[in-house]
Amino acid sequence: MSWFSFEYPWFILLFIPLLYCLYRCKEKPLSSYFVHLQWLSPQRGWWRWIVTLLTLAALLIALSSPVYTDRHSKHNKQGRDIVLVLDGSGSMGALGFSKEHRESRFESLQRLACNFVRTRIDDNIGVVYYGDFAFIASPVTYENEIVAEMIAYLSDGMAGQNTAIGEGLAMSVRALEHSKADSKVVILFSDGAHNSGRIAPKEAVAYALRHQIKIYTVGIGSDSLDEALLQHIAHKSGGTYFFAADAAALQAVYDQIDALERSTIKSSAYLRQEYLYTYPLAVALILMSLLLYARKRSV
Numbered sequence: 001m002s003w004f005s006f007e008y009p010w011f012i013l014l015f016i017p018l019l020y021c022l023y024r025c026k027e028k029p030l031s032s033y034f035v036h037l038q039w040l041s042p043q044r045g046w047w048r049w050i051v052t053l054l055t056l057a058a059l060l061i062a063l064s065s066p067v068y069t070d071r072h073s074k075h076n077k078q079g080r081d082i083v084l085v086l087d088g089s090g091s092m093g094a095l096g097f098s099k100e101h102r103e104s105r106f107e108s109l110q111r112l113a114c115n116f117v118r119t120r121i122d123d124n125i126g127v128v129y130y131g132d133f134a135f136i137a138s139p140v141t142y143e144n145e146i147v148a149e150m151i152a153y154l155s156d157g158m159a160g161q162n163t164a165i166g167e168g169l170a171m172s173v174r175a176l177e178h179s180k181a182d183s184k185v186v187i188l189f190s191d192g193a194h195n196s197g198r199i200a201p202k203e204a205v206a207y208a209l210r211h212q213i214k215i216y217t218v219g220i221g222s223d224s225l226d227e228a229l230l231q232h233i234a235h236k237s238g239g240t241y242f243f244a245a246d247a248a249a250l251q252a253v254y255d256q257i258d259a260l261e262r263s264t265i266k267s268s269a270y271l272r273q274e275y276l277y278t279y280p281l282a283v284a285l286i287l288m289s290l291l292l293y294a295r296k297r298s299v
Helices: 009-024 046-063 105-119 144-153 165-175 201-210 227-237 247-257 278-298
Strands: 002-006 066-072 076-079 081-087 124-130 134-141 184-190 214-220 241-244 263-266 270-275
Touching: 002 009, 009 046, 046 278, 081 105, 081 134, 081 165, 105 144, 105 247, 124 144, 124 165, 134 144, 134 165, 165 184, 165 201, 165 227, 184 227, 201 227, 214 227, 214 247, 227 241, 241 247
Parallel strands: 081 124, 081 184, 184 214, 214 241
Antiparallel strands: 002 066, 066 270, 076 263, 124 134
16 A cells, blocks of 8 residues: 655645735845745746745645655465475486477476476575585575576586585575475475485485475486485475476476465565655755846846
């Protein structure tokens, strides 16, 4: 909800006595610290009279401090907090995963992840990237377009050539530590076997269970894929394991994940105020400059 108001509206009431004084008061050759309204009396030209009125009006509006207020109150929104955990190991650079696009496994995963994020209007989404180690590429946020842009900046091999599945899971739990949603979901993608990092997948799963996080795992077609580990992670956390042999199958996995349970997320309330007094003040200064210039020319 938005509205326009004045902080000090009573200043506008001064226009009436000032207008009366401007019209009725006689000119006197006395010095004054107030604006010399007599410069534009009716005897000196009708256009000066109009400019004087506009100057007074602009000054009084500026003194009244006009304010534009934009208030967003709390409302409930259906959705969940999701973290995508993307495998960026060296094997993800292999070509031939997509029959329609000439792209690597990671590029297919990246493209479909961006599309998935952009359609999740009701969800808060974050991204974790892992290889030899893991890092949060994007915190959990409702700014889906920004998350998609961050995914597009990633490339395979950024975090090394190995596969630290435990590190990726642990980092995703950290990304959800402060989540208020009833439904917290991690979607882990991998095309290999855990072979790096200080945190074992078993420890990461226990960490996720303590925070009531469900893990869905997606195996991407590869001879080195450890399906047994991914199945165990998903089963232990109450999630589901999916297998994608190619890009089309990966898209089908995304479609299945779209049927996940939804929960209520409360958005934050905020109040934004924009003070607009500078605009009428600028108009008043311009008009006063015009009056001074006209007076100088007439002297």
